[in-house]
Amino acid sequence: MYEAFYGLSGKPFQLNPDPTFFFASKGHNSAFSFLKYGVYQGEGFIVITGEIGAGKTTVLRALMEDLDPRKCVAAQLVSTQLEADDLVRAVAVAFGLAVTGIDKAQLLSTLEAFLTGLAVESKRALLVVDEAQNLSPRAMEELRMLSNFQLGDHALLQSFLVGQPELRNLLRAPDMQQLRQRIIASYHLGPMDAAETRGYVEHRLKHVGWTTDPAFDNSAFDAIYTQTGGLPRRINQLCNRLLLASFLSEKHQLTAADVEQVSDEIRDELGGGPAAVNAAPVGAVANYEDSQRTDNVIRPFGLSAITARLDRLDKSMNLILELLRAQNSPMPERRGRSGRQVKGG
Numbered sequence: 001m002y003e004a005f006y007g008l009s010g011k012p013f014q015l016n017p018d019p020t021f022f023f024a025s026k027g028h029n030s031a032f033s034f035l036k037y038g039v040y041q042g043e044g045f046i047v048i049t050g051e052i053g054a055g056k057t058t059v060l061r062a063l064m065e066d067l068d069p070r071k072c073v074a075a076q077l078v079s080t081q082l083e084a085d086d087l088v089r090a091v092a093v094a095f096g097l098a099v100t101g102i103d104k105a106q107l108l109s110t111l112e113a114f115l116t117g118l119a120v121e122s123k124r125a126l127l128v129v130d131e132a133q134n135l136s137p138r139a140m141e142e143l144r145m146l147s148n149f150q151l152g153d154h155a156l157l158q159s160f161l162v163g164q165p166e167l168r169n170l171l172r173a174p175d176m177q178q179l180r181q182r183i184i185a186s187y188h189l190g191p192m193d194a195a196e197t198r199g200y201v202e203h204r205l206k207h208v209g210w211t212t213d214p215a216f217d218n219s220a221f222d223a224i225y226t227q228t229g230g231l232p233r234r235i236n237q238l239c240n241r242l243l244l245a246s247f248l249s250e251k252h253q254l255t256a257a258d259v260e261q262v263s264d265e266i267r268d269e270l271g272g273g274p275a276a277v278n279a280a281p282v283g284a285v286a287n288y289e290d291s292q293r294t295d296n297v298i299r300p301f302g303l304s305a306i307t308a309r310l311d312r313l314d315k316s317m318n319l320i321l322e323l324l325r326a327q328n329s330p331m332p333e334r335r336g337r338s339g340r341q342v343k344g345g
Ligand SMILES: Nc1ncnc2c1ncn2[C@@H]1O[C@H](COP(=O)(O)OP(=O)(O)O)[C@@H](O)[C@H]1O
Pocket: 013, 014, 015, 016, 017, 018, 021, 022, 023, 024, 025, 028, 050, 051, 052, 053, 054, 055, 056, 057, 058, 059, 232, 233, 236
């Protein structure tokens, strides 16, 4: 919506874990390296934890893009309280196996045969479980059993467990001892610091062609960090709203006051509850953010209706701009410009 106004080629602050926007902060870089190390080890478990919105899934996506499919076959699960039997079935399905109408024992042997086949072809098998804090202890135990599959002394499966900080508590339980022994590395992805937060915002903006419009005061960057605690998801939410607000008031220079105002508005929309963007108690924010995971705009209180209306206004504004340009410029250039305009809008 504001993209055309600022001459951007796309939306800079979407909430999907798009690897083309990947910013290698110290933490994201380390998490990436740990996963990569795991791929080379080819066995056991790598555990990555981090708060909601820290960038875990984004790092996973970046790694997936980086893998050579001729050497490594990866299967991904997003666990939402999978029960143990479902888990083995889901793993088989994730590897693309046909599993309808077969019992547990057949399921396991099908999976083992498949993994053995890969090993014979010198391919690695990688199982990625995102949101792994939702796994039941029984499902965890099933995962551990799958990690027992071997060909000679060569493990057939490498697993990544990625999840929110509760995952660490889950793994600390006494009955998780055997699984713990299989963990070859674990890493907690913390938030970014102030300098990285700035780097992150600039990186995402530059990726869609930003140079200096709108310009951010140093104090604006400081405020973005203070208000978000350096968590990418919160930064995206805040900056998306910040650019929308600044577009609506036709600003080209952003200050700390602008950032704080938008941040207050987001807090108000949450009905006086904990701030969406401020460093509020994790549990409360977690619940809210969980329910918003697939959106890139905050919806409550009719905001989606306002956004839709602004979208329509934006389209008609672009149309008017095009008509005005059509009157003022010779044919070939007009086509070029309108092409950019439409793309940006
Ligand atoms: N390193 C990064 N580079 C670019 N964008 C990131 C990075 N980390 C997180 N993000 C962005 O932040 C948001 C939340 O990231 P996500 O990976 O979904 O977090 P998590 O899985 O930890 O909850 C997404 O919009 C994603 O695009």
